[in-house]
Amino acid sequence: MPQESHRRLVEELTSRGYNAEREAVTLLANAGQPELAAEAAADAAGDAFVVTVEHARTALEDDLLGGDPQREATPDDPTHPETPEGAPDLAEQAPTDMGGENDPTPADELLRDDDSAAESADGDGSDTSVSTGTENTKNRAKESGSGAETTGSGASSSATATTDADRSVSATAAADADSPSSATAAADAVGDRSPPAPEISNDVTGRSTGTGEYAEFVGTFQDRYERLSGLLRGRVNHRPAEAIQSMPGGSDAEMIGLVDDIRSTASGHWIVELEDTTGTFPCLIMKDRAFAPLVDDLLLDECLAVQGTLADDGGIMFVDSLHFPDVPRTHKPNTADRHVQAALISDVHVGSQEFAQGAWDRFAEWLHTSEAEAVEYLLIGGDMVEGVGVYPDQDEELDVVDIYEQYEAFAEELKKVPGDMEIVMIPGNHDAVRLAEPQPAFTEELRDIMSAHDARFTGNPSTVTVEGVSVLMYHGVSLDEVIAELPAEKASYDEPHKAMYQLLKKRHVAPQYGGHTRVAPEEKDYLVIDEVPDVFHTGHVHKLGWGKYHNVLAVNSGCWQEQTDFQKSVNIDPDYGYAPILDLDTLDMTVRKFV
Template sequence: MPLEAPARIVRALATRGFNADREAVTLIASADDPGRALEAAVEAAPEDALTITAEHVRTVLDGGVAADASTSNSSVSTGDHTENPPDESAGSPAEAMGVGSGDSVTASSGNDRPAAHTDGPELAQRDDSQRSLDIANDITGRSTGTGEYDDFVTVFRDRFERLSGKLRGRVNHRPTDTLEAMGGGSDAAIVGMVNDIRSTASGHWLIELEDTSGVFPCLVMKDRRFADQVDELLCDEVIAVEGTLADDGGILFVDSMYFPDVPRTFEPSTADRHVQAALISDVHVGSQEFMADAWERFADWLHTAEAENIEYLLIAGDMVEGVGVYPDQDDELDIVDIYEQYEAFSEHLKQVPGDIEIVMIPGNHDAVRLAEPQPGFDEELREIMSAHDARITGNPSTVTIEGVSVLMYHGVSLDEIIAEFPDDKATYDDPQKPMYHLLKKRHVAPQYGGHMRLAPEEKDYLVIDEVPDIFHTGHVHKLGYGKYHNVLAINSGCWQAQTEFQKSVNIDPDTAYAPVVDLDTLDVTIRKFD
């Protein structure tokens, strides 16, 4: 094995069911016979070990193992050697479930832990040459906002221009400052940002729309067939309306309303081969309620043949529980130091097979700024979590995996959608439904000035410019998924049992789920590990 090929060492260890510390990989690569060093380190590891450490490698190297190449003709790169016969019973039993509304659902309880990694079936070595992973719309390192007035003008103008561009081809719009000159009774259309929404004494709705020329009032009569869509409006989103000007030209009576939306003709992209991605979120390491045993069952399962097609793991925020996030949180912490929380998370991450590509974005419990868009973790935290070489990006970001685009967004704005909308349109029990509304608005956090903290930047990173194939969120600790205009929307639950704070606000979490997506078909399988 060439000394410059640590990735081959990581893959070879993964076929044997192990991860490895970065230093351990370096020591193996530097040995006289890396293949023999690897085999000896695996043999020297404790039976229940998940990770080959530098200490394991030093033990065998100091003992003279692998110094003589003639003692072994093993090769790290082949991955076809196993010390123990396969355990035909390894794996997780299937269990019927019905969560969400996707095309294909299977659930595994995960309660029967797979056999130890060294006893399980040998997995086929993966061909990294077929992989591709690109990240777009990452705010990390690009933040320019200072909070000045001009910054807010810039970001809202950018939002308006980009979203109005998706509507202008659908209506023959006019700038607001030209409407009064058109005369009463004229047909007219406006593309504008919602400035205000209020009901009249007669039960109608008055909506003020603002463009770069001014503000114009629009009246939606309560008997209109689309009047219930007013319940879906949020301030600061961009819509278009068509209607007729009043006799005095001072108000527009609305006949139809349009959202930027996902085209109904949208067809998602798929991968050219059978490959899978596991989508999880809200791990919350550091909480007393972090489900460590469930996580270990999940990580163990990833080492089995049943999971051999999972080559990507996408984590949508809240790696740790954080500190000072909600009242009296200190009473519910198992680890009180934020850096120690990330160190513990890193240890749990090492249990994941080393040849799985990991992408992570931050959430509102993570040690980054709360205002969205959130940049990825700083260098100190990245170094703490460097053992697995995870790809760390901002919240939100679009991750394209083998041609399949995944919009990853932690999901804080889902709270506002659920609070503002009627129960038949958005609830915590069906978190995919508020996700549909964000797709419809083509913006992951439309409303400014509520509970959401939004940072003004030179562009609005929260606009959904390109329609994603998959929309992945977390935050609300509920499992739900479905399709909106062929976009697969998944909220992936959490790995934290109910806390006292959650009890006080009536949150009943869906725990230890791992939705798995076939990237070649976009079918979903739900795995459960509690």
């Protein structure tokens, strides 16, 4: 048979939410009425994800389809299950046994908090919508049937509060799960998604020029300074460091620079050395100034603006105010023109012995139900696989030890997702790309392995615009350093979104250089947040948390990996099996729980 008939048949099955074995495609394509054959095969498949040869033969037993149940297929027979040369390598075998413990169950939801506190982000009265943490248990959803509170941290003050009755999994997929045609009916209820393609910007893929030379690092930091200082020049009248050094004592001075050093004096005051392209200059922040606590927020190499007065000898500036590049408090996010949703997930970690298979299967099946009809985008924030050699003795916790086989296993899991969704993926530190940020997208070889749904691959970080809503996707390695350096009330693993607030305030996803976050020198600093995003999506820390900072929704989406022995050793209790579902028309969010 010509390849075109196979392609049409696969599209028909995909529109119904099914993948198919190649042999099954060949059988159905040779039926008298292939379209009816596909429909009958889908009915025969029931709640399985994959149409098998057995399902195809069942469909062909219908006389209307021209099949003969008594006839045995032979190599010369057009229904022989041997794929003809040149036929597309479509939808390989995936698990079909979804019964027993893996039966789909209604997904619980994590609810939002209705009351937010205000927190100063800089010294001039800007405020933040703060997500509540573990103390706000009244706003937590409860697990179905058990009454146990869900894990994970905060909820945005704009997230939509619903109940299980309001948003239970559809009756077709849940209450009627035993019906042979339930999965088909659910897939039909979803209809044909046809979302417009996302737009991708600030992607280093194919543009990397760095070789690691010292001069290239200098160029990267010069670019960082120029772009971030441009965000601050409207707030201060900047004078270069060398110009300030020649000014007389007692003069008013204003400067923009990268933080070169932070140290305390014997009296408890703070000296912050700022560096621009002409030199460095010391700035003294007195401990009794109202903005002095903001020194605790500072990281080396971030960009900062100060205003003050020079000492009598002109050798130091007494700071009267300081400013971060920050997100304007007047920021108004964009929204979609229609009701459409995006699922934000990260850290799938296929290949790990602790991959949450059951939770992933329930999530993938839910995407086929009518309740998920509006979910047209899936944005995955890195760590598709567990990787190899990422941490000590990792091999003892691997279910798949070969990195390419891990990606093949991930591709099989991805096939369970509806084929008509737009999928965007960035890499993470467990993926087989360079560790230094910005990370380019996956190689062609890995893309070919993960090509089941024609997903879009972009670098880490990248800005992905869907339906007019800009989503800054960053895997989040720098969150470890932010959490380690800043006070617990400003950044913690239990509330990862607060660490994300700090990155938004600094307008850079990895401001501190020289620590655990590896940075690659490039002609431009791809880690600068030039344009304010509408949504900031990260992963990496395996903790769930979200909230709004100056109208930017910050979401850390948790993971799909249960606790490993290594995580136990470093006291990480992961939030796994959650899927934040974002309404792109309102930027309200509901978090689905699939464990």
